[in-house]
Amino acid sequence: MLLATTDTLNAEYEVLGMVKGSRVRARHLGHDIVAALRKLVGGEISEYAQLLEETREEAIQAMIAEARKLGADAVIGVRMMSNSITAGAAEMVVYGTAVRFKR
Numbered sequence: 001m002l003l004a005t006t007d008t009l010n011a012e013y014e015v016l017g018m019v020k021g022s023r024v025r026a027r028h029l030g031h032d033i034v035a036a037l038r039k040l041v042g043g044e045i046s047e048y049a050q051l052l053e054e055t056r057e058e059a060i061q062a063m064i065a066e067a068r069k070l071g072a073d074a075v076i077g078v079r080m081m082s083n084s085i086t087a088g089a090a091e092m093v094v095y096g097t098a099v100r101f102k103r
Contacts, residue, residue: 021062
């Protein structure tokens, strides 16, 4: 599946509609303790970076699954957004326009 952040492609295609993927993940108490210690000494908080990366990838895969159900060849105009849902939990949303190439 082709994913593109551009809003158009240099090919003829049929627009199938918007597709999205969303995942909500919560932090783990053990990771919070390690992260708090890292904040004191500085540097990357790898526990949170890994959590965000995994959540992003799950949301992308959910969007791709929705696009495949529509028979899409690609998703264009892909955007990502994150929101804090509550203390200790965040949502990652990925969305775009599903398209099918004209043959």
